[in-house]
Amino acid sequence: MKRLYLLLLLTVACQGLKAQYDAAFTNYWALQSYFNPASSGLDGKLDIQGGFSMQLTGYENAPSTMLATADMPLFFLSPRHGVGLGFMNDKIGLFSNKKLYLQYAYHQPLWGGNLSMGVRVGFLDETFDGGDLDLGDSGDPAFPTSEVDGVAFDLDFGLRYTRKDKWYVGLSSMHLTAPTISLGDDKQNETQVGRLYYLTGGYNFKFRQPRYALETNAILRTDLDAWRGDVTARLTYSGEKLYMYGGLSYSPTVSVALLVGTVFHGVKIGYSYEMYTGGIGALNGTHEIVVGYQMDMNMFKKGKNLHKSIRIL
Numbered sequence: 001m002k003r004l005y006l007l008l009l010l011t012v013a014c015q016g017l018k019a020q021y022d023a024a025f026t027n028y029w030a031l032q033s034y035f036n037p038a039s040s041g042l043d044g045k046l047d048i049q050g051g052f053s054m055q056l057t058g059y060e061n062a063p064s065t066m067l068a069t070a071d072m073p074l075f076f077l078s079p080r081h082g083v084g085l086g087f088m089n090d091k092i093g094l095f096s097n098k099k100l101y102l103q104y105a106y107h108q109p110l111w112g113g114n115l116s117m118g119v120r121v122g123f124l125d126e127t128f129d130g131g132d133l134d135l136g137d138s139g140d141p142a143f144p145t146s147e148v149d150g151v152a153f154d155l156d157f158g159l160r161y162t163r164k165d166k167w168y169v170g171l172s173s174m175h176l177t178a179p180t181i182s183l184g185d186d187k188q189n190e191t192q193v194g195r196l197y198y199l200t201g202g203y204n205f206k207f208r209q210p211r212y213a214l215e216t217n218a219i220l221r222t223d224l225d226a227w228r229g230d231v232t233a234r235l236t237y238s239g240e241k242l243y244m245y246g247g248l249s250y251s252p253t254v255s256v257a258l259l260v261g262t263v264f265h266g267v268k269i270g271y272s273y274e275m276y277t278g279g280i281g282a283l284n285g286t287h288e289i290v291v292g293y294q295m296d297m298n299m300f301k302k303g304k305n306l307h308k309s310i311r312i313l
Contacts, residue, residue, distance in 0.1 A: 022174060022196055022221075023065040023090045025051055026249055026257045026272040027290045029217040029232055033071045033084050035198050036158035036172040037103035037118030041073035041082015046295045053288040056280070063092040071103070080107045082118075098125040099154065113163040118172075120156035125149060126181045126191055148184035152193070153177065160200075170200040194223050211238055215245070228254060245270075253277065255285070268292040 025031055031051055032039040048070045056062040071084030082105040090097040101122025107114045127149040158172030174196040183189040198221055205214040217232045234247030243263040250256050255277055261270030274286040 023053065023063070023088075024221065024228060024230075025053060025065070025067070026230070026274050026286065026288050027051060027259070027270055028200075028219050028230065029202065029215075030268075030270060030290045030292065031067065031069065032170075032200070033069050033103070034067060034086055034088070035200060035219065036160055036170045037084070037120040037156055038105050038116035038158040038160040038170060038172065039082075040071040040084035040103050040105035040118055041079070042071075042105070042107065042114070042116060042160075042162065043294065044073055044079055044296075046070070046072040047292070048294075049290065049292040051288065051290045053286055055286040056284055057287060058281075058284045061093040063090070065090045081105075082107065082116075094129045096127040096129075098127075099123070100125075101154070101156075103156075105158075110161070113161060116158075116160040116162070118158045118160075120154075120158075122154045122156075124152050124154045124179060124181060124193065126183065128183055128189070148189065150181040150183045150191075152179035152181045154179055154193075158198075165204060167203040168201065170198070172198045172200075174198070196221060196223050212236065213238070215247075232259070234259060249274075257286075261290075266293060268294075 028035055031049055033042075033047070033049070049068070051065075051067045053065040054062070055064065066089045067086065068088075069084060069086035071082060073079045074081040074083060084103045084105075086099075086101055086103075088097075088099040090099075099122055101120050103118055103120035105116050105118035107116045109115075127147060129147045154174075155176045156172065156174045157176060158170060160168060160170035160172075162168040175193045176195060178195055179193050181191040181193065183191070198219060200217070200219045202215065202217040205216070207213060213236050215234045215236055218230065220227060220229045222228075228251060230249055230251045232247060232249040234245045236245040237243065245259070245261050247259045248257065249259060249272070255274045257272050257274040259270065259272040261268065263269075268291065270290040272286075272288045274288065275282050276285055
């Protein structure tokens with residue numbers, strides 16, 4: 001129990017958020033359709049993304065998070081319509097939180113850019129494995145002694161404005177219904193999932209040498225009680241056959257992270273290492289990997305694909 005209690009304290013400290021349900025990704029800029037459903041179909045392509053995060057390296061029962069998303073435009077209706085789906089599995093100690101969802105977005109040209117609105121519906125599944133809990137001889141009925149789980153309906157909403165390939169700003173809210181998850185057949189244990197709000201933005205700085213650019217992103221997460229902010233800057237190189245980036249991310253009072261990535265045969269691969277600044281050792285940070293792939297879905301387009309993404313990553 002002492003190890004479980006210590007792990008919970010460390011997790012709260014490293015996330016920089018108190019009582020917030022969702023995991024924080026260092027590569028949030030690459031997983032935008034998860035943080036804001038209004039991003040669905042925004043690239044005009046089938047966009048598949050995946051991320052895996054191993055947090056608090058070296059600690060027993062340390063948290064880990066896996067995320068897989070896919071989104072695309074509905075060209076048979078109009079490229080203004082986008083849809084997506086995703087699955088997340090967040091595990092910490094004896095707890096496992098899963099989310100399965102579908103989302104829809106509508107993109108409206110406005111003022112030289114695009115105004116997008118998205119909605120997401122899904123289910124939250126929380127599991128607690130009480131069979132591995134060592135309580136000694138206490139016999140406390142408040143603690144399950146076997147695996148228990150519960151499911152609840154979830155609803156998210158988002159807005160985003162994108163100005164070509166220059167800048168964007170987005171606002172989204174997770175868990176609008178503030179669902180309560182009851183665990184087990186007897187429903188003695190409950191988890192209240194609070195609303196969480198995201199404010200995101202990004203700006204691309206172009207250099208005289210067109211192959212280079214400085215891409216900046218920021219995200220603010222809050223439940224109106226506590227908050228966490230991240231600011232990221234990446235220097236990118238775009239050649240005829242090679243794309244690479246390297247950069248830094250900073251979260252005040254929480255962490256500093258190093259990011260590197262490339263595109264290899266159309267597959268995007270990125271890695272980051274997050275070092276916490278709250279007294280945890282530099283070698284006990286978070287390893288995170290993101291992979292992605294895009295494929296043109298416009299079956300009516302003629303000739304070579306000259307599409308340029310309007311999503312700022």
